[in-house]
Amino acid sequence: MPLSHVDCWIFDLDNTLYPRTCRLFDQIDKLITAYVVDVTGYDWADARKLQKEFFAEYGTTLSGLMATRNVDPHHYLQKVHDIDYSPVAPNPALMDAIRALPGRKIIFTNADRGHAQNVLKRLGGEDVFEDIFGIIEAEFAPKPHNNSYEKFIANHGVAPTSAAFFEDMEVNLKVPHSLGMRTVHVVPGADFDGSELEPFELERKDDEEHIHHVTDDLGTFLNPFARRA
Structure with missing residues (x-):
């Protein structure tokens, strides 16, 4: 599934823009x-x-x-969200790769805007994204339910067939696929201990039609698509 036509890059936040290993x-x-x-x-x-x-x-x-x-x-x-954000390490390489992608970059999260802003401050990406679409903007209709995606698309004027969706929960990629988006499942590396999680929270189905790409290194995955000045 090529990404060369994509002009809107949509990113989940938690465990997608930072690694699960920072916990x-x-x-x-x-x-x-x-x-x-x-x-x-x-x-x-x-x-x-x-x-x-x-x-x-x-x-x-x-x-x-x-x-x-x-x-x-x-x-x-x-x-x-009353937490210590210091475990999220600055990631200038990832933020530069996203910044250099052609077109729009938007965060779509089941958390709220304040939490996303706090994470972006730690990552060094406060200037990278056009907007943050959080659970309040979704009127508390979360992914993976259709209403959440419908509100996102309407609010931001996104053309699904020219968009790519990045997400750590594979179930949250079913609707984007059905709408015609390219989908990327961001998974933890082999060194992650998921013993405290339920199986559905780490579910990985590489052979499912709604999973077009899988990566455990988002920055490296994005680099080929970035337009450098």
């Missing part, structure tokens, strides 16, 4: 469990089980909590 999202994951404990009164193990069930069924734990517990999403986002 930034582990902090968020634990805060989400703690939030579920507070809301439900469950013990940690049962809260974590419910958290993962919500994630699998609704796309995000937040969507599950909104549907079943009527939580305030803004309060939730503030609590679960």
Whole structure:
């Protein structure tokens, strides 16, 4: 699946623009469990089980909590993103590669804009992306549900057949593929210990038609497509 025609490059944020091995999202994951404990009164193990069930069924734990517990999403986002961002190392090579891509560059995340901005500050990419489309802009309709992508496309005037979508969750690439986008599954390297994750969180299906490319090194993957001055 060639990418030479792409003029809109769409990137997920967490575990896509920074490596899983820095374990930034582990902090968020634990805060989400703690939030579920507070809301439900469950013990940690049962809260974590419910958290993962919500994630699998609704796309995000937040969507599950909104549907079943009527939580305030803004309060939730503030609590679960109260983290230490220092594990994200500056990555000028990756940011330069994205900056040099021909056309538009947009972040599409199930997190919120503030979290994305904090990550970009650490990466050195505050000037790289045209916009950040987060869960608030999606009106709390998360990937992988159709409504989220429809809102993104409408808000940004994206032509799907000239776009490429980069994402660490393979299920979130099904809709982009169906819309005619090129898809790239960003996977962790062989040295990543995923023992704390559920199988669906690390699912990798190289032979599935909605996965056009797979990489564990985003910068190296992008370099051939970058236009250098």
